[in-house]
Amino acid sequence: MIIPGSLPGHAAHPKGLRPSRGRFAALTPEVTMQLIHTCYRIGDIDRSVAFYEALGFEEVGRMDIRDEAVNVFMGLPGDGARLELTYNHGVDSYELGTGYNHIAVTVEDLDGTLARLAEKDIAPEKPPYSIREGGSRLCFVRDPDGYRIELIETKH
Amino acid sequence: MIIPGSLPGHAAHPKGLRPSRGRFAALTPEVTMQLIHTCYRIGDIDRSVAFYEALGFEEVGRMDIRDEAVNVFMGLPGDGARLELTYNHGVDSYELGTGYNHIAVTVEDLDGTLARLAEKDIAPEKPPYSIREGGSRLCFVRDPDGYRIELIETKH
Numbered sequence: 001m002i003i004p005g006s007l008p009g010h011a012a013h014p015k016g017l018r019p020s021r022g023r024f025a026a027l028t029p030e031v032t033m034q035l036i037h038t039c040y041r042i043g044d045i046d047r048s049v050a051f052y053e054a055l056g057f058e059e060v061g062r063m064d065i066r067d068e069a070v071n072v073f074m075g076l077p078g079d080g081a082r083l084e085l086t087y088n089h090g091v092d093s094y095e096l097g098t099g100y101n102h103i104a105v106t107v108e109d110l111d112g113t114l115a116r117l118a119e120k121d122i123a124p125e126k127p128p129y130s131i132r133e134g135g136s137r138l139c140f141v142r143d144p145d146g147y148r149i150e151l152i153e154t155k156h
Numbered sequence: 157m158i159i160p161g162s163l164p165g166h167a168a169h170p171k172g173l174r175p176s177r178g179r180f181a182a183l184t185p186e187v188t189m190q191l192i193h194t195c196y197r198i199g200d201i202d203r204s205v206a207f208y209e210a211l212g213f214e215e216v217g218r219m220d221i222r223d224e225a226v227n228v229f230m231g232l233p234g235d236g237a238r239l240e241l242t243y244n245h246g247v248d249s250y251e252l253g254t255g256y257n258h259i260a261v262t263v264e265d266l267d268g269t270l271a272r273l274a275e276k277d278i279a280p281e282k283p284p285y286s287i288r289e290g291g292s293r294l295c296f297v298r299d300p301d302g303y304r305i306e307l308i309e310t311k312h
Binding site for chain 1: 252256303
């Protein structure tokens with residue numbers, strides 16, 4: 001649970017999408033609602049923090065939930081604490097199910113990121129590819145609990 | 157897969173957290189990586205779009221994945237297309253498992269939001285509460301597939 005101290009001023013503009021019912025939101029001078037973080041449960045704090053740090057995240061803070069759990073907040077520099085990792089004391093694994101899919105992270109240099117991850121023995125599910133001709137290069141990696149992260153390259 | 161057209165200029169500042177290892181990130185003039193969206197699979201597009209619209213989201217776009225699936229991008233006004241909902245043709249439900257927890261959304265007026273949701277027969281898991289004295293009021297609702305959304309009130 002994190003309240004942002006400031007608000008991004010602009011909407012992200014989708015790329016390669018067909019607009020739905022002419023609903024592109026006009027930019028508003030003030031954003032009154034935000035999707036501030038995504039939370040999933042992890043089986044070990046240290047291994048998750050090490051993984052997300054290798055990916056470029058920083059640990060922003062920890063919050064004890066009584067003596068039951070610890071919430072670890074991770075964020076990319078300047079991007080806010082957008083990832084909340086919940087460790088429940090004594091629980092070292094979870095059923096991932098089939099519903100949750102991934103978080104997506106933009107990277108400037110996908111090959112460089114993958115090289116950095118390879119040093120930590122983290123490999124992508126398959127080599128980088130593009131969905132369509134001229135589209136962004138992307139690939140997926142899995143965190144220590146098996147949650148997928150989509151890496152999308154922003155350079156062209 | 158959405159590439160933001162612009163970048164938020166500031167990190168979200170955590171509130172009520174103990175800092176980890178003095179790692180509060182300095183604000184950077186340019187953000188090079190971002191967590192841009194969270195993706196989960198849904199069993200019916202219309203009912204999910206109706207739910208997230210009741211919550212204040214707007215549909216930003218749809219993308220066909222060959223003839224296999226449709227990705228529906230939803231966003232809060234001015235906040236970017238931070239939610240990707242994947243509908244796989246012919247699949248109407250998923251195992252949610254125990255790993256994924258929730259997304260968190262800030263709202264200015266939690267009671268007003270809950271009243272608006274009540275008109276659509278959407279009730280919170282339990283009435284709003286605060287984690288600690290003077291902390292933000294919050295509650296959880298579930299979307300039509302059962303994914304949890306934390307609503308955190310920003311007014312004081």
